[in-house]
Amino acid sequence: MGRAPCCDKGSVKKGPWSPEEDMKLKDYIHTHGTGGNWIALPTKAGLKRCGKSCRLRWLNYLRPNIKHGDFSDEEDRVICALFAAIGSRWSIIAAQLPGRTDNDVKNYWNTKLKKKQLHLLIAAAAHGQQYSSRPPEPPFTLEHHHHTSPTSAASLGQLLMFGVGGGDQQQQYMPSCSSVDMSNNTSAAAVGLQESLMFGGLEFQQQEEHTNNLLSPPPAAFGNDIMTYEHHEMISPSGFFFYGDGAGAAATQEGTRFLY
């Protein structure tokens, strides 16, 4: 038996929000706040909506200082770099972009940026050049609230990025600490890894099983040295080929191999 639904599906309205509903929600929150209880809020606000729906509407659209419209080049770079480092942790990525929501960033990545980056990669391949995308200027901070798995794509990225240069081994593999300050890591190696992981991140996300293989044996068996990862390979269903050669992961397509 599954969990009880958070609200009566039959009596709540679904679909797009009307201006009237928006007004009701806005007015209520402006005068009463959220009250720390989204489930109870719609009833109090006179809305026939699920609490989760209200929360989403408020966070993604109605709350103040939401930025809509085109993303800047700098925002592109932040998204790409963070995606490479931590994967599809949209809430964390969005937290680095004032006024942007996780939904917004996610949509932007899935519909535009992913393709844009792919085209850049292919264009670079056609000219026999190394792909280059300047990472964002440090410092920015990664708040890490939800630790998933030490072998997840996110952890892989963090491990590779933050593990360079030694440090506490447990923290490298279990990045459940409250924050990781990237300004502490300005080594050329880290920047190179950040760039080279960019396209690995694209597919690593969907390849947890493969990633687990990539990272075996288990973390406890590894030292601080990133070179431990050399010569692990994987192939994604999309045809991209990933491998770690000790200098970072790389992506190839249609027989073209990039070396960093």
Add this chain to the structure above:
DNA sequence: AAATTAACCAACCGCCAAAAA
């Protein structure tokens, strides 16, 4: 001009973890 396809994005769904009971 109409039909079809692609792109975009708001919103929903289900899962997970933390908090509360």
Add this chain to the structure above:
DNA sequence: CTTTTTGGCGGTTGGTTAATT
């Protein structure tokens, strides 16, 4: 300590608009 509730997250869907045939 266990169970239930809630908030938050990421993946996905479906409606709308734009572009193409």
